Each structure stands twice: as structure tokens, then as C-alpha cells.
Amino acid sequence: MPELPEVETIRRTLSPQITGRTVHRVEIRDASAIGHPPVDEFVSRLTGQVFGEPDRRGKYLLLPLAEEMTLLVHLRMTGRLLYGEADPAPPKHRRLTIHLDNGRTLFFDDQRRFGRLYLLKSGELPGWPPLQKLGPEPLSGSFTEQYWLDLLTKRGRCRIKPLLLDQSCLAGLGNIYADEALHRAGIHPAACAGTITPEQAAALYRSIRQVLQEGIAAGGTTFRDYRDSQGQPGGYAARLRVYRRENLPCLACGHPVQRRRIAGRSAHFCPVCQPEK
DNA sequence: CCGTTCCTGGAT
DNA sequence: ATCCAGGAACGG
Structure with missing residues (x-):
């Protein structure tokens, strides 16, 4: 049940692993993990993108991409975002694999399948209702x-x-x-x-x-x-x-x-x- | 506000 | 076999 400290920890460990890395190939193992856009569009738009510095808003992990898009991840209950070696025998709960240009991979595993990934254009990010509705960040100056x-x-x-x-x-x-x-x-x-x-x-x-x-x-x-x-x-x-x-x-x-x-x-x-x- | 739903696996 | 865990969307 990742809450703010867990998502923040993932953001911090992920940052040096993916920042500047290019997406070579996207492998979907469970289409229901993709919240937006439709799966084929998600794959075609994400392929070739370059990851910027990860950010976080509440329990959402924001992975900005060089070409004016952001990959949003919500882990819900049992979601995991893991960086590692490509796995020839993926575990049962693997939902998505992103192959990077350095031969390593980013995995999204989720036993209970509540977690979702969303690929949004930067322009639609501020108005995206789930983000827009969020209250202040408890550790920022906006929470007075x-x-x-x-x-x-x-x-x-x-x-x-x-x-x-x-x-x-x-x-x-x-x-x-x-x-x-x-x-x-x-x-x-x-x-x-x-x-x-x-x-x-x-x-x-x-x-x-x-x-x-x-x-x-x-x-x-x-x-x-x-x-x-x-x-x-x-x-x-x-x-x-x-x-x-x-x-x-x-x-x-x-x-x-x-x-x-x-x-x-x-x-x-x-x-x-x-x-x- | 509250209850229900979505999901799966672990506990009983 | 049934209950329970819970983040968030949704309906009432």
C-alpha cells in the first residue's frame, strides 16, 4: 500500500536509474494496467521517448518524457516499479516491461491489478481530474x-x-x-x-x-x-x-x-x- | 458523508 | 468456503 513515503522512496531510487534513458521497446503483458490512452497508442507514443527527472504528486509518480509527455503511475495497493535485468521468466504478476537503451528494463508488477499507468501530454496534465483534485503536498510550503x-x-x-x-x-x-x-x-x-x-x-x-x-x-x-x-x-x-x-x-x-x-x-x-x- | 466496486491471495 | 486487506472512483 504505497503512500507518500513509499512513492517518494521509489522516485528517489528510480531517478538515477532511468533519467536520460531512452525507451527501446514496450512490452504489455496485461492491457488492463494501461489507464490511458488505448494500449496501441500507449505503446507507439512511449517508444523512443527519453525519461527526464522523476517527480511525485501525492501518491502519483510522474515520469516526464522529453517530448512533452508524462508517464503517470499509480501503484494503488500492490503495484511495484522495478528496475533491473531483463527477465527470461517473468513473474506471474508482471503487467508491463519497458526495455531501455542500456539493456536494462523497467518493470511494472501488480498482484491485485489495481495499479494503472497513464500517458498524458504535458498540456493535459494540469487539468487531468485526478491530479487537479489533489490537495496540498503535506511536506511542501503549500501545506500551511x-x-x-x-x-x-x-x-x-x-x-x-x-x-x-x-x-x-x-x-x-x-x-x-x-x-x-x-x-x-x-x-x-x-x-x-x-x-x-x-x-x-x-x-x-x-x-x-x-x-x-x-x-x-x-x-x-x-x-x-x-x-x-x-x-x-x-x-x-x-x-x-x-x-x-x-x-x-x-x-x-x-x-x-x-x-x-x-x-x-x-x-x-x-x-x-x-x-x- | 457512507457503502460498493474493483482485484487477488493469505488467513481462518 | 468465506472473510479481509485498502486507494480511489462512483452512486446515493
């Missing part, structure tokens, strides 16, 4: 404390956990880092945004940025599927304080961590450190 306080006031009747997962409020948080940020800020995931005090909101603002920065520094969180572009797992799972720790002691107070379904997603929290009222 004032924006956050105003948002919690404006969305006062929303519960805070689903609000954190709403990519139009903030781009890049998923279930793992949302639970971790709430625990560090001492806020119950079911709390209504309007009941959060300004002090708590400020603490949450800081904890969101902190857990994302720590996640990036650790190379992301790996339970089973996530890998960077070199195939390496991330190290942040060992540092999680509540996520996937149901019934284990809270690392702050020792009380067992609870798990509850909120808005269709599992939420992990400490009932002592994060009181409901």
Missing part, C-alpha cells in the same frame, strides 16, 4: 498550518480519520500514516474535526509532517508487497506505534492498541492516549 486549521473548521462535521484519507484535503496520506499521525497527536480517529482544539490541530499538523518525513527517512513501510525500484523493502514497519498492532501494548502507555472500523477502513488507536471524548 493556517490551511489546516481552516480546513478542520470548514469540515467540522467530518470525522478526522476519513478526512485525513481524503486526497482532496491533503495529498499522500493513506491508512498507515493517518493512524500514526493521529496517535502522535493524541486524537481519536472518530473525533469530529469540529471538536478538535486549536492546540490538537496544531499537534496533528506537526505529526502529519513528522511521520511522513520519518517514513521517507526509513525508506517506507513494508509488510509484504512494497519494494523500492531496486527491490528493497522499507524499514518503517518496525517503527510503527499503532498500525497493525492490535492488542499489542501502546508504546507510549502500555494499554492494548484497539482496532475499529471507521468509514469502512480499519483504524488503530490507543484508547488511553487518544480518548474518544
